[in-house]
Amino acid sequence: MNVLIVKLSSLGDVVHAMPAAQDILHAFPGALVDWVVEPDFAPLVRRCTGLHRVIECDLKRWRETVFTADTRNAWRAFSSDLQYECYDAVLDLQGMSKSTLVAKMARLGSDGLRYTLANQTEGSVFQAATRWEADVAVPVESHIHAVDRARVMCARSLVYALPDTASFGLLAHVDAAQRATKSIANHFFDIGHVEATPIVAFLHGSSRVDKSWPEAHWLELGHRLNDLGYTVAFAHGNDDEQWRSESLANRLGQAIVWPRMPLGALTDALGQCVGVIGIDNGTSQIAAALNLPLVKIYNFDTVWRTGPQNRDHQFSVFAEPTPSVNAVWNAWMQASALAALRDSAH
Structure with a gap:
């Protein structure tokens, strides 16, 4: 069976769709599963176990440069x-x-079908007209976790039983992460100290100010982790987040600010951490997918939709206006x- 997943963006949504791909591979051993995604997220998707091809689609950039020769060539190459x-099945998990x-x-086989969502789910973006462009529009419950939304749609489309637990299949490149982490940390500590110091990543950045956690809270949390012997690592995706990271790191005893990294390298760096504390953002979803110890901080009661589902060592903390440090x-x-x-049980 040849299956095409279409999930172009955004970061959190792409991560949420990963278990659906793993479910298909589990249900149909030997299936070839391809995925179309925007270039920024392609390095992340390529780290998913079992995928056949990851096809990059830069529609956002192509729309802005539609009449240039480079765009025409890129479009032809993509097509x-x-x-x-x-393909035997094309699964549009985006509904846009x-x-x-x-x-x-996409090119279908003689019995191939295109599937898409039949309805909007709470908290998601959906364009209703897309359901009329597919061969099959698949209904899903309106109140459903973002991970389950994709999993349920794929299972109902291809008719298989869902596994009991979601597996993201996301792997960090450990050797590369070790080299990168030591290289960054050696600017701050001697080599022996770095190798002996466990790292907890702080993922504080968001395009939405109302999702943020107060800087004083991050600082107090960082001091508590330092007192237990942890080094705190700050990730950032823009100049404002970098400035905030450096400001906080400079006030802690043991802290490093990672350089701005593409998602593949960031995934590798997170894979070397002993855990992650972050707000409700896409990079925290990566930490959840890597099965790291994780705490997600929520200022809104949307834990049911995007919170970690692995309750063994991943937790969400919600309060209004914002959760306390304690x-x-x-x-x-x-x-x-x-x-x-x-870990000790294994």
Whole structure:
């Protein structure tokens, strides 16, 4: 069976769709599963176990430069790449006009079908007209976790039973991560100290100010982790986040600021951490997918939709207007203790 997944963006949504791909591979051993995604997220998707091809589609940039020769050449190359395989099923997991365009371009086998969502789910973006462009529109429950949304749609489309637990299949490149982490940390500590110091990543950045956690809270949490012997690593995706990271790191005893990294390198760096504390953002979803000890901080009651589903060592903390340091600290202590028990059992 040849299957094409169309999930172009955004970061969190792409990560949420990864278990659906793993479910298909589990249900149909030997299936070839391809995925169309925007270039920024392609290095991340390429780290997913079992995928056949990852096809990059830069519609956002091509729309802005539609009349240039480079764009025409890129479009032809993309079309050729997309139509190289003949698919038994094309799964549009996005339900948007851009994903519908890609799904319509894909080449179907003689009995192949295009599937898409039949309805909007709470908290998601959905363009209703897309359901009329597919061969089959698949209904899903309106109140559903973002991970389950993709999993349920794929299972109902291809008719298989869902595994009991979600597996993301996301792998960090450990050797590369070790080299990068030591290189960055050696600017701050001697080599021996770095190798002996466990790292907890702080993922504080968001395009939405209302999702942020107060700087004073991050600082107090960092001091508590330092007191237990942890080094705190700050990730950032823009100049404002970098400035905030450096400001906080400079006030902690043991802290490093990672350079701005593409998602593949960031995934590798996170894979070397003993755990992650972050707000509700896409990079925290990567940490969840890597099965790291994780605490996600919520200022809104949307935990049911995007919170970690692995309750063994991943927790969400919600409060209005924002969770306290003690609440986040207690969740971290529980997550790290449960992860230690899991590791010792193996």
